[in-house]
Each structure stands twice: as C-alpha cells, then as structure tokens.
Amino acid sequence: MASHTVAGPETASAAAASVVADAGVVADAAAVARLRAERRRALRKTVLRSLGNAGITIVVLLLLWQAVVSLTGISPYIAKGPLDVWEFLVTSPNAEANRAQLFPLVGQTLVDSSLGFVVGMIVAIVLAVAFSLSKAVEAGVMPLVLLLRTIPLVSIAPVIILMTGRGTTASVAVIGTIVVLFPALANVLFGLSWASRQSLDVVHVFGGGRLTALRKVNLPGALPSIFAAARVSVPGAVTGALLAEWLSTGAGIGGSILKFNAQAQFAQLWSSIALITLITLLLYNLVQIVENIVLTRMGMTPGAR
Numbered sequence: 001m002a003s004h005t006v007a008g009p010e011t012a013s014a015a016a017a018s019v020v021a022d023a024g025v026v027a028d029a030a031a032v033a034r035l036r037a038e039r040r041r042a043l044r045k046t047v048l049r050s051l052g053n054a055g056i057t058i059v060v061l062l063l064l065w066q067a068v069v070s071l072t073g074i075s076p077y078i079a080k081g082p083l084d085v086w087e088f089l090v091t092s093p094n095a096e097a098n099r100a101q102l103f104p105l106v107g108q109t110l111v112d113s114s115l116g117f118v119v120g121m122i123v124a125i126v127l128a129v130a131f132s133l134s135k136a137v138e139a140g141v142m143p144l145v146l147l148l149r150t151i152p153l154v155s156i157a158p159v160i161i162l163m164t165g166r167g168t169t170a171s172v173a174v175i176g177t178i179v180v181l182f183p184a185l186a187n188v189l190f191g192l193s194w195a196s197r198q199s200l201d202v203v204h205v206f207g208g209g210r211l212t213a214l215r216k217v218n219l220p221g222a223l224p225s226i227f228a229a230a231r232v233s234v235p236g237a238v239t240g241a242l243l244a245e246w247l248s249t250g251a252g253i254g255g256s257i258l259k260f261n262a263q264a265q266f267a268q269l270w271s272s273i274a275l276i277t278l279i280t281l282l283l284y285n286l287v288q289i290v291e292n293i294v295l296t297r298m299g300m301t302p303g304a305r
Contacts, residue, residue, distance in 0.1 A: 039296055046292035054285040058278070080270035088267045089275075102268065106275050109241050109252035115169065116176015116244075117237035121230060123177055124184035132192045132218065133210060149182040153240075157247045172244040179240030184229040191225025192218045223298070227291035234284045238276065 062082045069081040080088075088098055127145070131138035148156075157175060164170040195218045203213040245254025253272045260269040 043293060043296045046296065047289055050285050050288045050292060054281060057281060061277070061281075078266050080267055082274070084267065085271045085274045088271050098268070098271070102272055102275060105251075105253050105256050105272060106279065109238070109245065109254065109276060110279065112172045112176065112241035112244060112249075112252055113237040115173050116180055116240045117230075117233055119173050120177040120180025120237065120240075121184055121233060124181055124188055124229065125226070127181075127185055128188035128192055129214065129219075131189060132214060145182060145185060148178050153178060153243065154247075157243070161248050167249045171248040172241065175244040175248070176237055176240035179236045179243070180233045183232045183236060187225045187229035187232065188222060191222030191228075194225070195221045220298075224291075224295060227287065227294070231284055231287045231291070234287060235280050238280045242276075 066081050066083075069079045072079075087095075089095055089102075092098070127141065131142070153175065160174050160178075161171050164174055192214075195213075199217045199221075200213050203216055208216065241252065242254035242257075245252040246258070249255060253276050256272065257269060260266070260272065
C-alpha cells in the first residue's frame, strides 16, 4: 500500500524560503553581471575616446607643422615638414641608419624623463600628504616649493649641477623633479582636500584618526587628481629631461639638438623633435587610458572632477 507524506506548514515555509533565496541569488547574479557589462562598455567608450582624441591631436599637429613650414617661407634646406621626416626615417635608402642614429637618443631621453617623472610624483604625493597632516609643515615647506617655481630653472641649473655633479643621474633627477613638482603637488593637494565631509565623519565616529581618514577617504577620493597630476607631469618630465641633457649630461635628444644645429644636420634635428613630441603625446594618452581603467573599475566616473 503506497504511503504519502503530507507536507506540514514548516516544510512549506522552508520550501518557500528556499525559493525566495534562490530567486534572490539569481537576481543578485544578474545585477552583478549587468554592472560588469556596464563597466566594460564604459571602459571601452573611454578608451576609444582617448584614442580618438590622441588621433585628432596628432592630425592637427601635423597640419599645423606643415602649414608653418609651407607658409612662412623658410628655406626647405632648414625647415623640414612631416613628409621630409617620414622620408628620413622610413622611405629613404639610409632610413635604417638614420633610425639607428636617433632611436638610442630617444631611448636615453625617455629614461631621463621617467626618472624625473617618478621622483617628482613621489615627492609631490609625499609632500601633499605631509601638508594635509600638518599645517606647520606646509607653512615651512610651501614657500620653498613656490621659490623653486618662480625662479627660472636655467638660472639655478648651474648651482644644481655644481652640487650634484655634471653628467650625473642625480642632476637629471633633481632638474626633472623641479619641473614636475609644483603642478603635481597642486593637483594632489586639491584632490586630498576634496574628501567628503560625511565620509570623514563616519571614520571619526568609528574611532579612526587622521591617518585612517587619509588612508580610507582622502587618498582614494584623490585618485582623479593624482592621475591629472600624472598627465600634466608627462610633458613636464620630458621638458626637464631635455633641459638636464642640454645643461648637464650632453646625452639624449637634449644633448644632441645643439650638435645637429651646429653641424647643419637639419633632418636629424627635425626628426628627433618630431619623435620626442609624438612619444610625449602617446605617453600622455597612455596615462589617461590607465586612469580610465582604474577609475572605471573603482566605480568612479573618469573626468568627473
């Protein structure tokens, strides 16, 4: 004789709860999937926008360059346009030898630029954090930073070279850091001061001190400004590297520009300037793409600052 089990109220309630829980899990998974899909779309959109902006900038720069060369009446022997540089580096019979001459110089300038960029950004972030923690430190150090900003770097470069040594890595790092420091410091300070007052109050309510608030609220909230500082610092670091090479090391593009000019090697002169300008634009947009990726993954809107 078959036996039938009659479900009691408790069993029915448990089954209903299980169904509700499963539905909730499915809904949560769907929401997470939608969120990830939206972030991927936003990331693709921002990356494509950055690449498009970079392409437009390069095209406009090439058109302006060609217009200046063509319309100013400068001798073609001295002024070289984009097509002349392309021929020198790509299509001429000596293109390989020309690239072998210039690419090591560009590589050295990039190394020097990276040194100034990294050291300058680290110093800027450390000083900004110190200024946020202590007004006394800000009052004592900020005038020195402003002094370095107001004095022309060319006028104090001989003193820097005398102290660090001519042709040394330290001279390159110091000169590059001075160029990068002030704009990076201003951006990072602005970002650290932008923290939400409500978020800071929450940290204090749960017993967190100033360092905890800085780590949990100020620094994460300052990421857009830190990336903005990095973008601004890229061309500044290249400028500092060229200046250091010209005044101190004699290496890289900065050390070779005067030699090319003195020896009437105008094709090398224009090609080296074009290469370092193009690489600077690419690095600027690379930092912007990294910014978009990081901020999108953290749920922030790039460019919202």
